Amino acid sequence: xxxxxxxRARLTIERRFDNFFLRLFVYTFVASVYAKSMIxxxxxxxxxxFDDHYFVAHELSARISILRFLEAPLxxxxxxxxxxxxANPQDVSTAPDFVLRLLFGVAAGRKLAVLLFLFIGMEGMYxxxxxxxxxxxxALTAGVCFSTFEWFSNAVFAGWINMCAFSLLPFxxxxxxxxxxxxRWLWGSAVAIAWMLAAGGTYSVPFTVLALAFVxxxxxxxxxxQGRPFRRIFSPALAxxxxxxxxxLLGAMRLLPxxxxxxxxxxxxxxxxxxxxVKAFNVLMIPDAGMYVGSLFVFVAIVGVLFRDxxxxxxxxxxAVFFSLTLGELEPTAPxxxxxxxxxxxxxxxxxxxxxxxxxxxxxxxxxxxxxxxxVLATIVARLLMSFLGAIRxxxxxxxxxxxxxxxxxxxxxxxxxxxxxxxxxxxxxAHNHFADQLFAFDGPERVAREFHQGRGNxxxxxxxxxxxxxxxxxxxxxxxxxxxxLRGDLEHETYLLEDEAGHxxxxxxxxxxxxxxxQLARPATxxxxxxFAPQFGANVGTVHSHDGLLAVDLPAGTSExxxxxxxxKFIFGAIVTFATIAFLLRRPLAWTRDWFKR
Amino acid sequence: MVDAAxxxxxxxxxxxALGFIVPLASxxxxxxxxxxxxxxxxxxxxxxxxxxxxxxNCRPIFDAIAAHEAKNRQEGKSGFxxxxxxxxxxxxxxxxxxxxxxxxxxxxxxxxxxxxxDEGIRRRWPGANGQPLDAKVAPLDxxxx
Numbered sequence: 001x002x003x004x005x006x007x008r009a010r011l012t013i014e015r016r017f018d019n020f021f022l023r024l025f026v027y028t029f030v031a032s033v034y035a036k037s038m039i040x041x042x043x044x045x046x047x048x049x050f051d052d053h054y055f056v057a058h059e060l061s062a063r064i065s066i067l068r069f070l071e072a073p074l075x076x077x078x079x080x081x082x083x084x085x086x087a088n089p090q091d092v093s094t095a096p097d098f099v100l101r102l103l104f105g106v107a108a109g110r111k112l113a114v115l116l117f118l119f120i121g122m123e124g125m126y127x128x129x130x131x132x133x134x135x136x137x138x139a140l141t142a143g144v145c146f147s148t149f150e151w152f153s154n155a156v157f158a159g160w161i162n163m164c165a166f167s168l169l170p171f172x173x174x175x176x177x178x179x180x181x182x183x184r185w186l187w188g189s190a191v192a193i194a195w196m197l198a199a200g201g202t203y204s205v206p207f208t209v210l211a212l213a214f215v216x217x218x219x220x221x222x223x224x225x226q227g228r229p230f231r232r233i234f235s236p237a238l239a240x241x242x243x244x245x246x247x248x249l250l251g252a253m254r255l256l257p258x259x260x261x262x263x264x265x266x267x268x269x270x271x272x273x274x275x276x277x278v279k280a281f282n283v284l285m286i287p288d289a290g291m292y293v294g295s296l297f298v299f300v301a302i303v304g305v306l307f308r309d310x311x312x313x314x315x316x317x318x319x320a321v322f323f324s325l326t327l328g329e330l331e332p333t334a335p336x337x338x339x340x341x342x343x344x345x346x347x348x349x350x351x352x353x354x355x356x357x358x359x360x361x362x363x364x365x366x367x368x369x370x371x372x373x374x375x376v377l378a379t380i381v382a383r384l385l386m387s388f389l390g391a392i393r394x395x396x397x398x399x400x401x402x403x404x405x406x407x408x409x410x411x412x413x414x415x416x417x418x419x420x421x422x423x424x425x426x427x428x429x430x431a432h433n434h435f436a437d438q439l440f441a442f443d444g445p446e447r448v449a450r451e452f453h454q455g456r457g458n459x460x461x462x463x464x465x466x467x468x469x470x471x472x473x474x475x476x477x478x479x480x481x482x483x484x485x486x487l488r489g490d491l492e493h494e495t496y497l498l499e500d501e502a503g504h505x506x507x508x509x510x511x512x513x514x515x516x517x518x519x520q521l522a523r524p525a526t527x528x529x530x531x532x533f534a535p536q537f538g539a540n541v542g543t544v545h546s547h548d549g550l551l552a553v554d555l556p557a558g559t560s561e562x563x564x565x566x567x568x569x570k571f572i573f574g575a576i577v578t579f580a581t582i583a584f585l586l587r588r589p590l591a592w593t594r595d596w597f598k599r
Numbered sequence: 600m601v602d603a604a605x606x607x608x609x610x611x612x613x614x615x616a617l618g619f620i621v622p623l624a625s626x627x628x629x630x631x632x633x634x635x636x637x638x639x640x641x642x643x644x645x646x647x648x649x650x651x652x653x654x655x656n657c658r659p660i661f662d663a664i665a666a667h668e669a670k671n672r673q674e675g676k677s678g679f680x681x682x683x684x685x686x687x688x689x690x691x692x693x694x695x696x697x698x699x700x701x702x703x704x705x706x707x708x709x710x711x712x713x714x715x716x717d718e719g720i721r722r723r724w725p726g727a728n729g730q731p732l733d734a735k736v737a738p739l740d741x742x743x744x
Contacts, residue, residue, distance in 0.1 A: 021621045021622040021624075021625040021626075022621055022625070024625040025621070025624065025625040025628060028628045028629045039635070039636065042639070043635070043636045043639030043640055044640070044644065044645075080739055103640070104636070104640030105640040105641075107640070108636050108637065108639055111636050112633060112636055115632065442709075443708050443710060444644065445644060446646065446711070447643075447644045447647065448646070448647050448649055448652075449646070449649065453721065455721065456717065456720050456732075456735075458694055458698070458713065459688070459691060460692055461695055461698070464709065464713045464714065465713075467644060468714050470714065470717055473735075473736045475736075476741060477739060477741065478741065480739065480740065480741060481739060483739040485737075485738050486735075487736070488734045488735055489717070489720055489721065489734040489735070489736075490720055490723055490731070490734035549738070
């Protein structure tokens with residue numbers, strides 16, 4: 001008796017329970033346990049992590065620009081005396097999940113974004129695992145373990161909600177693989193990458209591209225080995241190129257301004273991290289080591305190799321490739337050393353973060369292993385049952401109901417056992433990695449309606465200042481943005497004359513992206529603005545320039561009403577490309593929706 | 600006895616009912632998680648009047664924080680003697696701890712303590728040495744370690 005009857009019986013049972021809303025119930029249950037403290041604490045409270053305060057400050061600035069002044073969030077005058085907003089590699093203001101911050105405020109919106117990414121991660125992993133032949137229980141177990149593994153909890157604690165965009169990785173791979181045969185699915189992968197890019201994907205985008213590249217490489221090798229036609233062999237490679245093009249088109253609004261920042265202004269990477277093989281294993285298996293996903297989870301995935309299953313082996317090979325990258329600069333010949341020679345990858349640190357991709361592929365292997373173990377167990381139980389009944393010889397002569405019962409009963413029992421096994425595997429992951437009780441217990445910002453002024457501020461609690469209409473000159477950024485030494489936090493007026501006696505300045509209006517004032521000058525003079533200079537600033541009168549890094553404009557004698565405005569043509573062009581691409585994609589939204597729910 | 604047609608009809612009705620109940624139960628459960636956060640977000644941030652930052656209210660808080668300014672600067676500089684931005688950043692980290700302590704001592708929120716201190720620097724109230732506090736910062740120069 002082969003495994004086939006058991007598999008058929010399992011698939012029949014699973015068809016009845018493969019329902020999105022049932023899964024949603026399970027996801028909600030997992031979220032209620034994993035994120036209990038986040039849900040129970042004040043929605044407006046923050047974490048103690050100073051990075052949380054940094055991101056909240058930037059997001060508040062973007063929200064103020066959009067909602068209060070109806071301006072695109074290109075410039076953040078509330079931090080460092082003015083830095084780029086959208087062009088900042090860590091900015092999230094064009095990400096779809098930023099809508100939650102706009103609707104419900106930054107603090108509550110960030111919490112809702114965490115829940116959204118948690119659900120997206122579980123569903124993406126579920127769909128990917130199901131695509132690779134896993135049963136419902138195995139796929140759900142993998143989804144839960146991937147979405148709740150320790151790194152995500154640490155990211156939320158630190159305030160790196162942008163890193164939660166890694167939850168889109170399973171969907172990126174899922175749509176990419178579906179796109180090998182039908183190109184339109186590649187748009188799904190591109191949407192996931194563009195979302196990551198918009199969500200400050202300094203790590204998630206390069207990691208995802210690398211994951212897709214290795215998946216494509218694996219498929220090309222396997223197809224060539226199998227002697228498939230030339231066109232079919234290179235279909236994954238072509239899919240990779242197309243995903244790249246689609247992602248660039250969708251992400252143009254963010255990508256073009258970002259290039260202006262990244263080119264010639266590299267992130268500072270001064271570390272040479274490495275870890276031994278044992279430590280690399282331990283961080284996945286030991287609680288509080290940073291990447292804990294559960295020792296049983298890792299064990300099940302690796303032991304699955306005994307099944308000699310193609311999908312499982314593929315997942316393990318890809319997991320091993322990325323695991324080798326987590327070793328970092330262990331040896332001069334370590335894979336990470338080669339990766340570091342590539343552009344963009346040379347600016348990334350913390351190679352242990354490749355564990356996120358490792359967990360993705362281990363999850364696929366684990367899901368398949370749980371499913372195969374269930375099928376084998378069901379077959380053994382059915383066989384024992386038949387032996388017990390002395391029915392083996394007469395099996396073919398039995399009536400259909402009796403034959404069905406002989407297979408379905410063991411399969412149903414095995415599914416119940418698999419559910420318990422799933423709890424046993426995923427339970428420790430959720431139980432250990434859930435958010436700490438006092439995670440969100442820090443005073444959020446308060447709103448003070450008054451004129452904007454720069455203040456000395458303090459970057460460690462930067463969230464305090466934007467809503468109080470104050471800038472924080474004291475700041476930190478991963479990118480070395482220019483900051484003028486002339487900025488001050490004690491000026492009565494933010495706009496003033498370089499030489500006082502040259503005339504008089506009257507401030508008329510201020511928005512995050514524009515400064516309006518009237519200048520009455522006895523002679524040509526320079527007006528200084530207490531903000532950093534950026535080449536994107538222009539004026540309707542006079543010449544804008546940098547005065548020791550400060551925004552300055554040379555004006556002629558006489559009275560003039562001056563408007564200094566920040567404009568970024570790269571953003572405008574990028575926005576046109578992005579929205580044109582979205583319009584193209586939405587031309588048949590109903591067809592997409594129908595296909596999505598059709599299984 | 601229930602004939603086959605009736606049985607089929609019954610099964611169909613049960614399926615229809617489940618098709619309605621399962622989404623409803625899931626969405627109700629989900630909204631129990633999400634709606635409280637969303638509603639709290641809608642209520643928006645607490646507002647503070649600009650008048651709350653008058654000299655009368657803020658001066659004690661400013662004085663308490665400013666009293667540590669010299670020490671904070673000194674400790675910042677001793678940590679990073681040759682790196683002005685890092686020294687200033689270190690100073691700000693000490694200041695953060697002081698502000699949190701002062702906020703607790705004066706029973707005000709953290710934003711109120713910070714904004715009072717900011718008001719004192721802006722209006723050039725004298726610090727512990729009788730001079731206004733330095734309102735400038737060292738330009739951004741993030742360190743590599």
